[in-house]
Amino acid sequence: MGNIDTVAWFAAENYDAARFVLQRGIAVVYLVAFVAVLRQFPALLGERGLLPVPQFLQRDGGRAGPTLFRWRYSDRLLLAVGWTGVVIAVALVAGLPQAGPPWLPMLAFLALYGLYLSVVNAGQVFYGFGWESLLLEAGFLAAFLGSDDVATPIVVIVLLRWLVFRVEFGAGMIKMRGDRVWRDLTALHFHHETQPMPGPLSWFFHRLPGPLHKVEVAANHVVQLVVPFLLFLPQPVASVAAGLVILTQLWLVLSGNFAWLNWLTMLLAFSAVGDDQIAALVPSLGPALQGASTPGPAWWIVLVLVVGAGVVALSWWPAKNLLSSRQAMNASYNRFHLVGSYGAFGSVTRRRSEVVVEGTEDASPDDATWHEYVFRGKPGPVDRWPRQYAPYHLRLDWGMWFLALGSAAQHRWFTMLVLRLLEADRRILRLLAHDPFGGRRPRWVRARVFRYRYTTWEELRRTRHCWVRHQEGELVAPQDLSGLRRLV
Template identity: 50%
Template structure:
C-alpha cells in the first residue's frame, strides 16, 4: 500500500545526488586532512582542546569531546575519506540496506564532529548544507531499491530553503540587489575570484543587470516550480542548474554551488534525465515497509523542525545562515545579503633585518587563493576550500584586535612553523625566520583591458593604511590571546 504513495521514478536523480554528495565529502575530508591541524589542531590558530573545555557536548556534539589529539583527528579524517570513496564509487549503495545506511550515517556523524569543533574556520553555510543533504542521503536507500519520493521532496524542500532564503536576504539586504547593480561590484569584491571573474566584472552594466535579474527570477520564482507536477519541476530544476553553473564559472565558493547544483537534480525525473544520461534503469526492489515507515516518521520530524526556518524566512530580521540545532538539520540558508563595493586585501610582509628603517627590504608572503601580487592570475580552487584565505578576506573588513587568530598566524610565521607555512603558496623565509612582520591594507581593483594589455597585471593596488606595524616575536607574545 505504501509503495504507490511513497515511491517514484527518480532512480537517476538519486544516483546523481548520492554520487555528488559522496564527491563533496571526498573534497571536504581532503580539506580537513590538509588544513585542520595547522588551523585547529593542538597547536593550531584556534586549538580544539581549548574550545572543548569551554563548550559542552550538548551545545556542540562531537566525538572529540571524548578525546582529541592530532593523531586521533587524522584517523577520523582518513576514515571519513575512505567512507567517502565508498559513497562516490557507489560501493555502499550497491550493498544491503543496512550497509548503505551505516556508511552514510557514519559520514554524517564524523563530519558533524569536525564541523562542531571547527569554530571560525568551519562557520560557513555550506558545511550545514553538506551535513543536512548527507543526512537525507542516509534514507535514499541503495540503488536496487525504489527511490523514496518523500526523500526527493525533502531534498527539494532543502533546495528551496537554500535558493529562496538567498533570494529573500538579497531583497531585504543591500539596495543594489533591488536596483540590479550589485554585480557591478561583486565579481571583483567576492571573497575568492577565479580566472574568469575579471572577464565577468568588465562586462557592460546592462549585462550585469541581466545577470542579477536572472538570479532573482531563479531564487524567488523558479525554485517554487519544484513542487509542481512534471515537466514544471524539471524546468525549475534546470534553471537552478544553469544559474549554479554560471556561479561556478565566475567565482570560487567552495562546494556551495556544486552542492546546490547536485541537489537540483531532485527535480528532474528519469524520463527527462535519460535524454542526458542514456543509462538502462534496472528493475527496482520494493523498499521494505519498515524503511518506508521510518521515512514517513522523518518527514513528520522535518515538517516540525521547519517551523523555525519558515519563521526566519518570513521575518524582516531574517538570519542569513543559521542552524537551529547542534545537529545542523533543517537549517536556514542565504548568502551575500550585502555586497562590498571595494576590495581590500591584507598583505603580510616580513624582513630579516634587525633595525627597521625606510630602506628596510620587505618580502611578501604569498597565499594560494587570495589576491596578492598584481600579476598573479586568480586561481580556480572550488569546490576545494581554502579556509585561511577566506578568513583573511573577512579580516580585512575589521581590525587586527577583532581577529586574535590572525595574531596567532603572524606568531607562527615569525617562528617559521612548517605546518602553518604549508597553508601558503610561498614562504620567502623558508631557511631563516623573519625578525619582524608587518601587515598592510591595500585597495585592489581589476585592471581594465588596456591596462592589462600594457603590463599584464590582473590587479592594480593602492596602499590604504597600516593594518599592523612591524612586530617581532617578543612583541607579539605578550598579547593575551
C-alpha cells in the same frame, strides 16, 4: 519484516538517476571536505593551531554541540576522523554500500554526517560557513535514499527539493530585503571585484557591459524567487526548474570560488530531474534507468516516514524565518545543523581591501627589505592571476577576506598567524602558495592593508596585471618573535 507492496506511493520509480547522482555527488563533496580537514585542520585548529580545539572546548565546550572531540582532542584522533571520512566517501562514490541492503548506505552516510558534525562543531570561525550546515543536512537526507535493492523513496526526494528551495529562495529573499544594489540591479557592478575569492574568469565577468550586469541580476532574482516553487510541480516542469537552477549555479562556478556551495546546490537540484526527462534527452540511457520498484521492508518504510515527519516538524523555524522581515542568513536552529536557513550576500561590498603580510630577515624593521607571503587563493601580488579552487575550501584565505572587512572577532587568530610565521611553522607555511624565506625564520613580520581594484582593459594590455593596489594603512606594526610571545 517482509516487503510491503501495497504502498507503491512510497516508491519514486522515476528518480533512479536522481538517486545515483545525489548519493555519489554528495559523497564526492564529503570527500573534498575531509581532504580539506586532513590538510588544513591541524594547522588552523590543532594542538598548536591558531585556535586550538582543546582550549576552545575547555572554554566554550557547552556551546560547541555534539562532537567526538568533547571526549578528548588530539591531532592523531583528528587524522583518524579525516581518513575514516575519506575511505567511507570513496566507497560511496564507487557505489559499494549502495549494492547492499538499504541500511548499508544509510549507515555510511550517517557516519559521514556524524564525523563531519564533530569537525564543524569544533571548527569555530574557520567552520562558520553556511555550506557546512548544507553539507551536513544533505548527507543526513542522503542516508535515507536507500540502496539499489529498493525504489527511491519519494519522501526523501521531496525533502531534498525542500532543501534546494530553502537555499535558493532564502538567498533571493535576503538579497531583496538587504542591500539596495540588488533591488536597483547594480550589484554586479561591484560583486565580481569584491567577492571573497575571485576566480580566473572573475576579471572578465566584472568587465561585462553594465546593462548586461543588470540583466544578470534580474535573471538571478527570477531563478531564486520564482523557480524554486516550480521544483514541486509535476514533470517536466520540475526538471526544467532544476535545469535553470543548475545553469545559474554553473554561471556562479565560472565567476568565483565559493567552495562547494554551488556544486552541492546543483547536485541537490537533481532531486527534481526525472528519469523520463533524461531518457527523452538521451534515449540510449533509457534502459539503464530501470531500477528497483519494490518499496523495501516495512522497517525501512517506517524509518523513512519518521525521518520525514521529523524534518517537517523542524521546518517550522526556517519557514518562519523566510517570512520574517528580519530574516537571518545561514542560521542553524539546533546543534545538529539540520533543517536550517540559508542565504548569501545579503549585502555587497563596494570596495576591496586586502591584508598583505610581509616579513624581513633584516635586523631593523625601519630600513628593511620586506618580502610578501603569498596566499593560495586570496589576491596578493598584482601580477598573480586568481586560480580556480572550488569546490575545495581554502579556509585561511576566506578568513583573511573577513579580516580585511574589519571584523574584530578575527584578530585573535591572526595574531597567532603572525606568531607562527615568525616561528616558520611548517604546517602553516604549507597552507601558503609561497614562503619568501624558504622555511627560514624571518626577523620581523608586519601586516599592511591595501585597496585593490581590477585593472582596466588598457592597463591589462599594458601591464598584464590583474590588479592595481595602493596602501591604505597598517594592521600590525612590525613584530619580532620574542616581543610577540610576550604579548600572547
